Amino acid sequence: MTEVKSEPGTPEAEKAAAASFPWPIHEAVLDNGLRVVVSPDPTTPIAAVNLWYDVGSRHERAGKHGFAHLFEHLMFEGSAHVAKGEHFEWVTAAGGAAINATTSPDRTNYFQVMPSSQLELALWLEADRMGSLALTQETLDNQREVVKNERRQRYDNPPYGRWVEYALELTFPEGHPYHHTTIGSMEELQEAALEDFQDFNAVYYSPNNAVLTVAGDVDAEQVVQLAEKYFGGIQRHGDIPPAPDGTLPALKLGTTTRRVVPDDSVPRPMTFFMFRSPDARDEDYVAVEVLAAVLGRGRGARLYRKLITEKNLAQREESYTSTWNLAYGASVFFGLFSPRDGVEAAEVEREFTAVLDALADGSAPVSESELGRAKALLTSDWLRAVSELGGRADLLGQYATVDGDPKIVREYLGRLEAVTAEDVQRVAAQILPDDNRVVIEYVTSAASDDAEGSEDGADDAQEADA
Numbered sequence: 270m271t272e273v274k275s276e277p278g279t280p281e282a283e284k285a286a287a288a289s290f291p292w293p294i295h296e297a298v299l300d301n302g303l304r305v306v307v308s309p310d311p312t313t314p315i316a317a318v319n320l321w322y323d324v325g326s327r328h329e330r331a332g333k334h335g336f337a338h339l340f341e342h343l344m345f346e347g348s349a350h351v352a353k354g355e356h357f358e359w360v361t362a363a364g365g366a367a368i369n370a371t372t373s374p375d376r377t378n379y380f381q382v383m384p385s386s387q388l389e390l391a392l393w394l395e396a397d398r399m400g401s402l403a404l405t406q407e408t409l410d411n412q413r414e415v416v417k418n419e420r421r422q423r424y425d426n427p428p429y430g431r432w433v434e435y436a437l438e439l440t441f442p443e444g445h446p447y448h449h450t451t452i453g454s455m456e457e458l459q460e461a462a463l464e465d466f467q468d469f470n471a472v473y474y475s476p477n478n479a480v481l482t483v484a485g486d487v488d489a490e491q492v493v494q495l496a497e498k499y500f501g502g503i504q505r506h507g508d509i510p511p512a513p514d515g516t517l518p519a520l521k522l523g524t525t526t527r528r529v530v531p532d533d534s535v536p537r538p539m540t541f542f543m544f545r546s547p548d549a550r551d552e553d554y555v556a557v558e559v560l561a562a563v564l565g566r567g568r569g570a571r572l573y574r575k576l577i578t579e580k581n582l583a584q585r586e587e588s589y590t591s592t593w594n595l596a597y598g599a600s601v602f603f604g605l606f607s608p609r610d611g612v613e614a615a616e617v618e619r620e621f622t623a624v625l626d627a628l629a630d631g632s633a634p635v636s637e638s639e640l641g642r643a644k645a646l647l648t649s650d651w652l653r654a655v656s657e658l659g660g661r662a663d664l665l666g667q668y669a670t671v672d673g674d675p676k677i678v679r680e681y682l683g684r685l686e687a688v689t690a691e692d693v694q695r696v697a698a699q700i701l702p703d704d705n706r707v708v709i710e711y712v713t714s715a716a717s718d719d720a721e722g723s724e725d726g727a728d729d730a731q732e733a734d735a
Contacts, residue, residue, distance in 0.1 A: 289682035290655060294665070294675055295489035297496075301505040302477025305496045306665050306675045307489040310658070316485035317367075317658035318391040319380040320399075321666035323480075324473035326453065327374045327446030327597065328512040333461065335453015336469050338372040339416055343466070344379060344474075345370070346408040349401035353408070356394055363387040367659050372451050375596050376670055382659050385486040389495055392481075396499035399479070404470055406463050413458055420452050428535040432709045436543040439526045439707045440601060446513045447595060475506035480669040484662040515598030520545050521705040530711045538614045539587065539607040540621075541709040546602040546700045549594035550672060555647075555684045556692040557602060557700070558592055562643035563635055563693060564624065565590030565604055569642055571624050576606060582617045583608055596671045602700055614710065622703070628694065629701040635690040647685055 295307045326337050347353040360368050365383040383391045424430045434450050441448040472478075481500070483492050522545060547553045565572045566589060576583040583606045590604035604625075608617045627633035654660035669675040 288679075289651065290661075290679045292484070292661070293489075294678075295493075296675065297493045299476065299497055299501055301501065301503060302475075303496065303500050303503075304480045304669060305493050306480060306482040306669050307487060307492045308482070308484040308661060308665060309487055309489060310484060310661075311486050313658070314385050314486050315382055315658060316385040316388045316391075316483055316487050317380065317382045317662040318388070318395065319378060319482045319484075319659070319662035319666045320395050321376055321378045321480045321482070321670045322473060323478050323509070323670050324377055325373050325375045326449060326451040327515065328473065328510075329446075329449075329453070330513070331444070332457055333465065333469075334449050335416065335451075335455070335458045336461075336466065337377055337473075338451045338453060339412060339458060339466070340469065340474070341370045341372045341377055342412040342415055343404060343408060343470075344398050344402065346412065347403040348398040349403070350397050351394060353403070356398070359390060359394060363390050365391065374447055374451060376667075378663070378666060380659060380663065382485075388483070388487060388492070389499075392495050392499050395481070396503065399474055399476065399500065400503040402470055402474070404463070404467055409463055409466055416452070416458065417455055420455060424450075424452060428532070429539055429541075429711055432530075432541045432711070435528050435530070435709050436541060436601075436603070436707050439528060440522065440543050440545060441517075441599075444513070445517070446515050446597070447599070472506055472509065475509065476500055476503050477505040478509050480666050480675075482662045482665040482669065482675070484658045484665065512597070517545070517599055520547070520599060520699065521702075522707070523704055525703045525706040525708065527708040527710060530709065531713070532711055533713055535711050535713075537584075537607055537610070538713065539605060539711045540614055540618055541711075542590075542604045542621075543707040543709075544602045544700045544705050545599045546592065547696070548598060548600045549596040552684075553692070553696050553699075554592075554594070554600070555681070556688045556696045557600075558647055559640070559643045559685070559688050560628075560693050560697055561590045561592050561602060562646050563639050564628065566643070566646060569639075571628070571639075572604070572606075572621065575624050576617060576620055580620060581609065582612050582620060588621075614712070618708075625697075625701045626703075629697045631694055631698070635693045637690065640688070640690050640693065644685055644688070648682060651681060651685075 292308045292310050297305045299305065324337055329336055345356055347355065357368055360381050363383060365381050365387060368381040370377065370379045379395065381391055424434060437448060437450060481496060546557050564570055567573065572588050572590065576588050577585055587605060587607035590602065593601045593603065595601065606617050606621050608614050654664060664678050665675045668677045
């Protein structure tokens with residue numbers, strides 16, 4: 270029997286837990302390497318089941334871009350005992366909900382929320398597709414077409430749909446695991462053979478490359494017993510290859526690069542910014558989150574006050590900054606604005622970058638009220654996430670997969686509270702200067718005639734297809 274490891278119930282541990290994650294965390298590892306994390310909560314008769322695989326677009330090799338995301342679709346195409354589409358039918362018939370999956374550069378996860386009495390069904394369904402996915406030429410061809418349509422809907426056809434793709438290409442060098450988006454290359458997906466996807470499945474969809482998390486009205490020992498019953502017979506893969514190295518010679522880009530996108534289909538001009546930043550595992554990452562809230566989150570943020578309240582230059586809902594929590598080598602800090610009718614984008618950009626520069630150079634340091642507001646917003650985000658069982662299971666999967674220890678989930682609020690105004694100014698000085706800036710500017714064809722190229726030379730200025 271696999272041993273279930275629980276936390277010591279010391280007064281200090283209990284006090285720390287109560288601040289951010291006041292639920293127990295139990296861990297076990299099956300003989301085939303599957304990690305099981307259970308967080309019981311008897312207050313509601315449901316259970317959230319979340320399965321994280323340590324594979325995302327950063328694991329993809331040259332010529333194989335888009336595999337991780339395609340598998341998010343393929344995993345719903347049926348397995349040895351479950352027909353195509355029946356995963357949804359079985360879960361909903363049992364009273365379950367929130368059935369879905371997501372892919373990021375760093376991982377792929379699958380989840381559902383069930384009545385706790387139906388936990389065994391959810392584990393059986395996940396184990397069946399882990400161990401016996403119906404990966405055939407028919408299912409592959411079908412889902413390739415689905416992904417092509419998704420690309421049209423999310424990237425190619427919507428206004429500004431490709432800005433992230435352009436920005437990542439300029440922020441990370443060719444060959445870097447974050448250079449490409451999760452949607453990948455339609456040409457490479459089309460050219461790949463069935464055997465390529467079968468190999469991908471055999472390597473990455475293995476129990477020793479996965480974390481199963483269950484949160485809710487469950488017994489930890491019983492969850493581990495059920496995991497052994499349904500997952501225990503699935504063979505581990507002997508050697509999970511590491512992802513391509515995401516190490517960069519320097520955090521900063523060393524330049525400002527601008528890409529002008531002429532596009533008459535967009536409703537108005539819009540400018541996007543992207544900066545390399547410390548990754549999500551870095552001790553400074555929480556300070557970067559605070560920086561994003563200070564600069565560009567809500568009506569109390571600096572950008573809103575300057576661009577909208579004081580100068581009325583930008584659209585109300587389209588002037589903000591945020592972060593993307595990439596976890597290996599570097600992440601990104603990004604922002605955007607859209608000028609009001611009759612206002613030149615260049616004028617808004619001068620004011621936008623002036624706000625960033627004033628914080629970065631220390632001429633307008635973070636006030637205590639700004640710091641407190643940002644921390645309150647981020648604390649509220651956190652409490653909303655952990656108050657919902659699905660979010661709780663997801664966070665446990667994140668910390669177990671990315672950080673190696675689900676109990677790190679307890680540290681977030683303490684790390685947030687420890688951030689000082691000086692920390693925020695320090696990370697601003699590190700990531701916001703113009704030698705670490707990618708600018709993607711959408712303009713109408715008339716405006717594009719006057720658009721400037723890169724600040725560091727015409728070779729960096731590129732025009733994208735509209």
